[in-house]
Amino acid sequence: MAKLTRDQGLVLRTQDYAETDRIAVLLTPGHGRLDLLAKGARRLERTAGAALDVLNVVDVIFYRRSGLALLREVDLRRTFPRVRSDLACLEAALSGMEWALRLVPRGMEDPEPYKLTLTFLAALEGGLSPGPLRAGYLLRLLSTTGHGPHLAGCVKCGAREGLTWSPERGGFLCRSCGGTGEALSPKLVRTLEALARLPLPALGRLRVDEDLLEQVNAMLASFRGVQLAR
Ligand SMILES: [Zn+2]
DSSP, rough: EEEEEEEEEEEEEEEEETTTTTEEEEEEEEETEEEETTTTTTTTIIIIHTHHHHHHHHEEEEEEESSSEEEEEEEEEEHHHHHOHHHHHHHHHHHHHHHHHHHHOTTTTHHHHHHHHHEEEEEEHHTOHHHHHHHHHHHHHHTTTTTOOOOSSSSTTTOOEEEEEETTTTEEEGGGTOOSSSOHHHHHHHHHHHHHHHHHHHHTTOOOOOOHHHHHHHHHHHHHHHHHOO
């Protein structure tokens, strides 16, 4: 028999389904990524349909069953109006949520990815600078989902000089240990370490040059690509 279950979640994505239904993908503390079928949600636009909007935090009651879980009740719990009204913040939030969608597995019982994502959104809502915040969030999200890069020197020998980026080997790899390509600048290495180490709210106040941040983002994207392909 289908079991009635309660959780809360951040709406990561919604998609129309059949004539009046909607599928909502939530990031939850108790069930990891949770895909819910909301029957008739598009007819109930002002209530259930509206609550199930991307970037809303909702309380849900649903039936667990084989296939898609079936939504029974939804209540709006929290919104992020400031994030929505600022394009740079909104882009950072949406791209962070897209990472969560890919990295957090269905049924994951660890609440950390959920807590981390809400901390990230609350920091954005509080007006902190989105660039470093997003990079710090992605680094932590990789870690809490078991894909974190090794950032304490070369993965093989621990050296801190002549480091290259090796997503295949899981982090920094020095040239003596087979790292190829140009060595990363010490400033870039320090920036990445700081982004991984400092608490998220502190990252919102960290000054990072645009070009450094772009390099960090490219490194994280290549890292995720390799990790997800495994
Ligand atoms: Zn090495």
